[in-house]
Amino acid sequence: MKKIKLLALSGSLRTCSYNTATIEALKLIAASSGIEIVIGNIKDLPLFNPDREDDHIPAVIELKSNVGDSSGLVIASPEYAHGISGSMKNALDWLVSGAEFPHKPIMLINASPRASHALAALKEVITTMSGNIIEGALVSIPLLGSGLDRDGILSNPEISNALKAALNNFCSEIQALKPDKPVQSTS
Amino acid sequence: MKKIKLLALSGSLRTCSYNTATIEALKLIAASSGIEIVIGNIKDLPLFNPDREDDHIPAVIELKSNVGDSSGLVIASPEYAHGISGSMKNALDWLVSGAEFPHKPIMLINASPRASHALAALKEVITTMSGNIIEGALVSIPLLGSGLDRDGILSNPEISNALKAALNNFCSEIQALKPDKPVQSTS
Numbered sequence: 001m002k003k004i005k006l007l008a009l010s011g012s013l014r015t016c017s018y019n020t021a022t023i024e025a026l027k028l029i030a031a032s033s034g035i036e037i038v039i040g041n042i043k044d045l046p047l048f049n050p051d052r053e054d055d056h057i058p059a060v061i062e063l064k065s066n067v068g069d070s071s072g073l074v075i076a077s078p079e080y081a082h083g084i085s086g087s088m089k090n091a092l093d094w095l096v097s098g099a100e101f102p103h104k105p106i107m108l109i110n111a112s113p114r115a116s117h118a119l120a121a122l123k124e125v126i127t128t129m130s131g132n133i134i135e136g137a138l139v140s141i142p143l144l145g146s147g148l149d150r151d152g153i154l155s156n157p158e159i160s161n162a163l164k165a166a167l168n169n170f171c172s173e174i175q176a177l178k179p180d181k182p183v184q185s186t187s
Numbered sequence: 188m189k190k191i192k193l194l195a196l197s198g199s200l201r202t203c204s205y206n207t208a209t210i211e212a213l214k215l216i217a218a219s220s221g222i223e224i225v226i227g228n229i230k231d232l233p234l235f236n237p238d239r240e241d242d243h244i245p246a247v248i249e250l251k252s253n254v255g256d257s258s259g260l261v262i263a264s265p266e267y268a269h270g271i272s273g274s275m276k277n278a279l280d281w282l283v284s285g286a287e288f289p290h291k292p293i294m295l296i297n298a299s300p301r302a303s304h305a306l307a308a309l310k311e312v313i314t315t316m317s318g319n320i321i322e323g324a325l326v327s328i329p330l331l332g333s334g335l336d337r338d339g340i341l342s343n344p345e346i347s348n349a350l351k352a353a354l355n356n357f358c359s360e361i362q363a364l365k366p367d368k369p370v371q372s373t374s
Contacts, residue, residue, distance in 0.1 A: 012237075013237075013238070014237045014238050015238055042234075047274045048200070048273050048274060050199075080235075080283060081280070083271065083276055085276070085280065086277030086280045087280075089270055089276050092268065093273045121308055124269050125268045125269055128269040128270075
């Protein structure tokens with residue numbers, strides 16, 4: 001049985017980011033079910049420049065390679081001024097022209113349920129890039145202002161169960177999309 | 188009579204960017220009417236990180252200073268995958284917490300009239316940041332695919348007149364907002 005491998009990206013570069021803490025927690029939740037999550041790096045990407053798409057920039061090559069190698073992509077991104085964080089949009093801009101992103105199953109995590117503008121903008125961009133947003137894997141968790149770090153998320157039953165359920169749905173959908181590549185259950 | 192000084196930002200880092208060509212053309216149009224336009228630099232900004240807001244990063248200090256010194260801000264930004272370019276959003280992210288941006292009059296230039304998603308997203312972000320979008324200065328010009336550079340824009344009567352009219356409206360509004368600081372007419 002082939003194991004599933006996911007790539008997770010946080011749209012915040014802040015050290016104590018709730019979004020980063022969430023994907024770190026999700027990585028541990030997944031590992032306990034035999035699902036591998038690779039945490040990707042967007043902080044070393046230069047600002048997107050269409051003139052530089054063929055420049056073999058290491059951080060761009062790494063991102064594209066990680067997306068291409070993954071069965072699905074987990075995105076946890078903050079809302080800044082009612083928009084997608086520039087860092088996350090910049091990462092997506094680098095992926096627009098490649099073959100790695102289209103049809104990729106996407107799980108969205110929203111760490112601030114009251115923040116709906118960036119989530120809507122992110123959905124529009126991902127759909128335009130032919131990403132496959134798995135609605136059953138979309139999870140909103142009230143982390144903003146909670147003070148919870150990775151371990152706090154893991155020890156909060158409500159939040160960790162919501163993440164586990166969304167991850168389960170995500171992996172089931174990926175399995176259904178690729179019947180030739182069954183994955184281990186996360187339950 | 189005090190001259191008006193505007194800051195113009197292009198959201199594209201491409202050398203042959205239509206947006207950059209447009210603000211370069213606008214700078215010359217403005218100069219002929221005694222209006223100064225400074226073309227700002229967003230390409231040297233690091234990716235936004237809230238942890239680094241007090242780090243005295245030269246490119247950030249320069250951008251904030253230029254915004255603060257300007258009577259108004261001209262933004263010409265492309266649409267990438269139905270979203271604001273990551274580079275432009277990144278620049279705005281650096282301006283969110285400062286005192287320079289709120290209430291700043293904003294002129295928006297859309298070089299691709301069929302691209303409405305990024306423009307709508309940009310309006311939402313700017314409004315959330317308390318920027319003052321001057322609707323009468325919003326100008327859509329069909330540049331995408333035209334092959335026009337700065338000089339081509341200047342020698343195209345329809346496009347250069349549209350830019351001049353929008354700039355006139357922008358400066359009139361700025362003048363009306365600051366009656367103690369009259370500006371030279373651009374007509």
